[in-house]
Amino acid sequence: MIRVLLADDEAMIRAGVRAILTTDPDITVVAEAGDGREAVELSLAHRPDVALLDIRMPNLDGLAATTEITRVVPGVAVAILTTFSDDAYVARALDGGALGFLLKSGDPRELLAGVHAVAGGGAYLAPRVAARVITSLRSTGLSRASTARARAESLTTRERDVLALLGAGLSNARIARRLGLVEGTVKGHVSAILTRLDLDNRVQAAIVAHEAGLIAD
Structure with a gap:
């Protein structure tokens, strides 16, 4: 509930x-x-x-x-x-x-x-x-996108997978099911992503995922 x-x-x-x-x-x-x-x-x-x-x-x-x-x-x-x-x-x-x-x-x-x-x-x-x-992000031009891609490339392959699904709005439970992981592992990846990208919350991470082109609009 x-x-x-x-x-x-x-x-x-x-x-x-x-x-x-x-x-x-x-x-x-x-x-x-x-x-x-x-x-x-x-x-x-x-x-x-x-x-x-x-x-x-x-x-x-x-x-x-x-x-x-x-x-x-x-x-x-x-x-x-x-x-x-x-x-x-x-x-x-x-x-x-x-x-x-x-x-x-x-x-x-x-x-x-x-x-x-x-x-x-x-x-x-x-x-x-x-x-x-999304329109606002597009209007900022290539420099912002290239910066986001560089930031995403600092992550592991699995962390990029999680970031992409996080950017699509999926909860930890749904990400876990999609990637065949346990939810606790996903939580650990999300925490690592926020720390390594110096982000405060999931919404900011979702914006980075959009800017980096990790997910479809």
Whole structure:
């Protein structure tokens, strides 16, 4: 069962999101918060698998709450659920440790897929957000791609295999099944990749995988 904390300052929005989440028998909402500070406190109290945070909330906005939750409760996977898809928001959320960025205007199936992905240790960007990220990466030119390829070449063959699947959004469990490994071994490879490439999280690793051309768009 995936345990979710839902944080949004609008009660009607929380009710609607909760209604969507509860259509999935593998997801349960264990706590709700009306502001960012409360979201941090409830994350500490309930230790959910996933924290779904709006960006614009009183006391502490969702971006600041993301940074705080990933710092004090590192076992919680944070995903942003918002109406704001500005590139600056996406960048700040990912830099703060969020593993997912979802849009309230998206298909409800995207919300469920995103929760499952980040709960399993994967990363998930709403399709509209992902398309913009990829376009942005392409626009930076060959120098960034060549740098990413050089970084990827510093990895072992197996680590590059894991990085490619990580970039495709697969969880550790799915990577393990795809490569015929045990999940603990995959976790070790992911940790080694982040350390050797000097990355903070899986989303940054996924971007390197795209830039290096390890996966299909």
